[in-house]
Amino acid sequence: MKYVSTRSRSQAVSFGEAALTGLAPDGGLFIPEEIPQYSPAVIQSLGTMDFRDTAVETIRPYVKDDIPSSVLEDMAASAYPFSAPLISVGDRMMLELFHGPTAAFKDFGARFMARAFSYLRRGEDRPLHILVATSGDTGGAVADGFFNIEGINVTVLYPKGRVTPLQEKQIAGLGGNISAIEVEGSFDDCQALVKAAFSDADLKKRLDLSSANSINVSRLIPQAVYYAASAGIAFAGRTNADGEATPRNESGGITISQDRRFAAAAGKPILFCVPSGNFGNLTAGLYAMKMGAPIRGFVAATNINKTVPDYLEHGIYEERQSKATLSNAMDVGAPSNFERMKTQWSYDELKKMIRGAFVTDDETRSCIDRVYKQFGYYLDPHGAVGWNAVDILSAKNDRSIDGPLAVLGTAHPAKFAETVEPITGEIPMHPALKDVMKREVLSKTIPVNLESLKAELLRYN
Numbered sequence: 239m240k241y242v243s244t245r246s247r248s249q250a251v252s253f254g255e256a257a258l259t260g261l262a263p264d265g266g267l268f269i270p271e272e273i274p275q276y277s278p279a280v281i282q283s284l285g286t287m288d289f290r291d292t293a294v295e296t297i298r299p300y301v302k303d304d305i306p307s308s309v310l311e312d313m314a315a316s317a318y319p320f321s322a323p324l325i326s327v328g329d330r331m332m333l334e335l336f337h338g339p340t341a342a343f344k345d346f347g348a349r350f351m352a353r354a355f356s357y358l359r360r361g362e363d364r365p366l367h368i369l370v371a372t373s374g375d376t377g378g379a380v381a382d383g384f385f386n387i388e389g390i391n392v393t394v395l396y397p398k399g400r401v402t403p404l405q406e407k408q409i410a411g412l413g414g415n416i417s418a419i420e421v422e423g424s425f426d427d428c429q430a431l432v433k434a435a436f437s438d439a440d441l442k443k444r445l446d447l448s449s450a451n452s453i454n455v456s457r458l459i460p461q462a463v464y465y466a467a468s469a470g471i472a473f474a475g476r477t478n479a480d481g482e483a484t485p486r487n488e489s490g491g492i493t494i495s496q497d498r499r500f501a502a503a504a505g506k507p508i509l510f511c512v513p514s515g516n517f518g519n520l521t522a523g524l525y526a527m528k529m530g531a532p533i534r535g536f537v538a539a540t541n542i543n544k545t546v547p548d549y550l551e552h553g554i555y556e557e558r559q560s561k562a563t564l565s566n567a568m569d570v571g572a573p574s575n576f577e578r579m580k581t582q583w584s585y586d587e588l589k590k591m592i593r594g595a596f597v598t599d600d601e602t603r604s605c606i607d608r609v610y611k612q613f614g615y616y617l618d619p620h621g622a623v624g625w626n627a628v629d630i631l632s633a634k635n636d637r638s639i640d641g642p643l644a645v646l647g648t649a650h651p652a653k654f655a656e657t658v659e660p661i662t663g664e665i666p667m668h669p670a671l672k673d674v675m676k677r678e679v680l681s682k683t684i685p686v687n688l689e690s691l692k693a694e695l696l697r698y699n
């Protein structure tokens with residue numbers, strides 16, 4: 239499998255090169271030259287395969303020239319000791335993507351990316367140095383994904399006083415090969431510093447620098463796995479509660495039996511509602527659908543940063559400044575992965591596969607309240623945007639939502655306790671987050687200044 243830029247198909251590169259360079263030389267994003275197909279035998283068994291096996295079957299065609307099958311199997315086993323439970327809440331399903339160590343779906347991409355980078359860099363005598371700026375969530379998933387991974391050092395830059403205490407511990411509480419730098423400035427300042435470091439000739443000579451942001455193909459492809467796995471499970475009429483904790487208050491009472499719900503889905507392709515910001519998650523869903531997983535379409539759910547729902551409605555794509563909302567991991571006015579969607583499919587094709595809807599903060603809060611009161615289920619603000627987007631389509635009598643439907647739970651509600659708990663009361667804590675809160679913050683503080691950042695980075699040299 240070769241990769242080409244979204245801006246020109248002339249220079250095809252390997253998976254390894256696309257992953258390690260991140261962005262194509264012409265400024266475009268790397269996309270696979272074509273989308274591979276699952277074999278009929280794999281499609282048949284998606285509903286019964288172990289999650290790790292689905293990961294191998296899904297990722298292998300994209301990486302097979304660079305990563306042998308046996309290595310990929312080890313990577314999947316060590317990256318995914320958790321999976322993605324599909325459970326029923328009322329007459330819908332929730333695909334819970336927050337059972338990884340940082341309690342958000344970004345763990346699926348970051349943990350595979352870390353292992354892929356380490357393998358692709360084997361035999362190099364210098365370590366690879368990953369530099370990443372974060373406004374909160376990405377930094378934690380990248381830090382955790384790369385923690386203790388051989389041959390790689392990571393430095394995360396985050397804006398002082400602008401991440402939550404939990405996020406700060408996820409970013410700066412690991413130590414070892416993960417360094418955290420608190421910048422006396424904004425997220426934009428952090429990003430500008432990272433950019434300046436990448437174009438500094440002296441640094442380039444002395445360190446092998448790379449990035450790990452969400453446009454990297456090695457983060458995108460593994461996100462197709464949970465779509466295929468859960469679509470297969472629903473199609474088979476099964477449940478996969480997996481014994482993992484779900485944030486549910488038993489006394490709230492689940493009104494519809496799990497078994498009845500899942501039996502009703504058997505033999506029918508599923509619709510996924512995807513709470514979206516940069517649209518990496520939804521792009522990965524489209525890959526799973528095109529590979530042949532039993533998926534009938536998607537709902538692109540956003541907060542008031544509704545660039546893509548507006549595009550789907552009017553056919554005009556207009557990037558905007560982002561606005562702050564309760565679902566802050568989706569506060570994106572110029573979604574970077576949309577360039578992939580726009581290059582790989584026409585407007586008409588996208589419209590056939592995706593419905594759009596946007597949700598305000600007031601609707602988000604009342605949705606958390608309603609779903610908790612009705613089902614005893616705790617939604618986080620991002621999941622609530624997804625749930626409410628389906629309600630909006632339902633109120634418009636949009637028939638595309640008829641049939642099996644799963645809303646993606648992209649973060650555990652305890653990660654956004656300051657929004658959720660005033661509405662629902664105390665949330666049962668995610669076991670991984672409990673441990674994170676015990677960590678000590680180990681970060682260096684620097685002013686917004688390239689020389690200060692260089693001094694920190696060159697300490698590794």
Ligand SMILES: *Cc1c(COP(=O)(O)O)cnc(C)c1O
Pocket residue numbers: 342343344375452513514515516517518519520567568620648649
């Ligand atoms: C990153 C993130 C999103 C948005 O995902 P995209 O791939 O950027 O669309 C949604 N919810 C949570 C909790 C996130 O961390």
